[in-house]
Amino acid sequence: xxxxxRICAVLALLCLAWAIPASAQVEDIDIEALKxxxxxxxxxxxxxxxxxxxxxxxxxxxxxxxxxxxVHVLITTQRTASQGQEHTLTFLGQNGFQGVDxxxxxxxxxxxxxxxxxxxxxxxxxxxxxxxxxRTPIARRVEVDYKPEARAAAAVDRWNSWVFNLAAExxxxxEQSYRSRYxxxxxxxxxxxxxxxxxxxxxxxxxxxxYEYEGYKYENRQNEYSFSGLAVKSLGPHWSAGLYFxxxxxxxxxxRWSLSAAPAVEYNIFPYAQSTRRQLRLLYKAGPARAxxxxxxxxxxxxxxxxxxxLTVALELRxxxxxxxxxxxxxxxxxxxxxxxxxxxxxxSLNLLxxxxxxxxGSGARIRDQLSLPGRAPTLEEILLQSxxxxxxxxxxxxxxxxxxxxxIYSNVVNPRFGAISSGGMRVSID
Numbered sequence: 001x002x003x004x005x006r007i008c009a010v011l012a013l014l015c016l017a018w019a020i021p022a023s024a025q026v027e028d029i030d031i032e033a034l035k036x037x038x039x040x041x042x043x044x045x046x047x048x049x050x051x052x053x054x055x056x057x058x059x060x061x062x063x064x065x066x067x068x069x070x071v072h073v074l075i076t077t078q079r080t081a082s083q084g085q086e087h088t089l090t091f092l093g094q095n096g097f098q099g100v101d102x103x104x105x106x107x108x109x110x111x112x113x114x115x116x117x118x119x120x121x122x123x124x125x126x127x128x129x130x131x132x133x134x135r136t137p138i139a140r141r142v143e144v145d146y147k148p149e150a151r152a153a154a155a156v157d158r159w160n161s162w163v164f165n166l167a168a169e170x171x172x173x174x175e176q177s178y179r180s181r182y183x184x185x186x187x188x189x190x191x192x193x194x195x196x197x198x199x200x201x202x203x204x205x206x207x208x209x210x211y212e213y214e215g216y217k218y219e220n221r222q223n224e225y226s227f228s229g230l231a232v233k234s235l236g237p238h239w240s241a242g243l244y245f246x247x248x249x250x251x252x253x254x255x256r257w258s259l260s261a262a263p264a265v266e267y268n269i270f271p272y273a274q275s276t277r278r279q280l281r282l283l284y285k286a287g288p289a290r291a292x293x294x295x296x297x298x299x300x301x302x303x304x305x306x307x308x309x310x311l312t313v314a315l316e317l318r319x320x321x322x323x324x325x326x327x328x329x330x331x332x333x334x335x336x337x338x339x340x341x342x343x344x345x346x347x348x349s350l351n352l353l354x355x356x357x358x359x360x361x362g363s364g365a366r367i368r369d370q371l372s373l374p375g376r377a378p379t380l381e382e383i384l385l386q387s388x389x390x391x392x393x394x395x396x397x398x399x400x401x402x403x404x405x406x407x408x409i410y411s412n413v414v415n416p417r418f419g420a421i422s423s424g425g426m427r428v429s430i431d
Contacts, residue, residue, distance in 0.1 A: 081192030
């Protein structure tokens with residue numbers, strides 16, 4: 001009898017041991033089954049920590065192709081008055097969620113750490129995804145928690161919306177026959193409200209290079225100073241008016257000093273409230289410029305006052321199919337319409353086909369207004385070292401690339417072993 005009781009006890013313990021993992025296994029199977037019904041999400045963000053988002057937001061499925069997604073999350077940013085970032089999260093429903101769209105905003109401060117910013121984005125992503133998760137069976141596994149906060153007293157801004165920034169940088173490098181150093185100091189003061197924007201900036205730079213070859217020594221030093229000012233008044237959802245002011249000095253550009261002022265007016269086809277997603281702006285400005293030169297110019301001038309006007313058309317679009325940013329600007333002097341310049345810039349990132357994307361960046365200029373060129377011929381050293389501006393009828397730059405990805409559409413798993421290689425991680429390499 002005693003042995004029979006012991007055998008029964010052992011069997012009971014074995015049954016209990018088997019029952020616990022069996023129930024846990026059933027629970028895991030239920031969770032995995034529910035997870036398959038969760039919305040498929042594509043995160044469209046260039047500078048987000050994607051791996052952190054996947055780790056923190058686990059109640060959806062992540063896919064690497066936007067066309068496979070039920071929810072396309074488009075994240076765009078623009079700078080705030082205090083030099084922080086306003087993140088606009090646009091949730092676009094697809095497939096079975098067509099027409100279910102939402103917009104969330106998150107504002108980060110200039111002093112916020114990367115961890116604070118990514119956690120703020122995660123909170124906004126969780127809130128935005130609730131409209132889609134609520135329509136799937138996995139919603140019963142999601143709980144909403146509210147943390148009330150004590151109402152803080154209204155803050156008094158003793159700076160009256162002004163933000164100041166000071167910066168100093170230095171670069172030094174060299175070898176046996178070559179030495180180079182560059183030092184720069186910048187200062188800015190900005191005041192931005194919904195009705196008025198004021199931006200003031202000051203910068204100075206010193207560039208020094210020294211070369212030694214077969215007993216010959218060449219030293220070159222260039223100084224540059226600049227001050228810029230801008231004041232813009234809002235005139236409604238589409239119109240703005242303002243004033244530009246600039247002061248410059250450049251050894252490279254043969255400018256002892258120059259002063260210019262230009263009233264300006266701008267019209268945005270789209271309301272400014274949609275600026276994070278789309279802009280189509282027309283900017284016109286005109287005004288006088290006074291310049292004094294280091295050396296007499298190719299036109300025999302040591303100083304002159306000229307009037308100039310310019311018109312710029314700029315288009316910026318950020319949609320599910322990609323990104324387009326392009327601008328075309330033209331300018332001329334009133335005393336001679338032949339002294340003109342035309343600038344074109346374009347950046348395109350397009351999702352051509354499933355898994356295939358194209359990225360292209362280019363700029364070009366037709367140049368007919370180099371009025372400050374020195375009258376004397378450049379030396380060989382100045383040409384080779386590009387230490388002075390040379391006459392040219394044009395300039396250009398272009399780059400492009402294709403990216404093709406194929407394979408499994410799902411990308412839920414995060415594996416940080418041996419370092420992260422996806423966007424949002426940090427990688428340091430030394431060559």
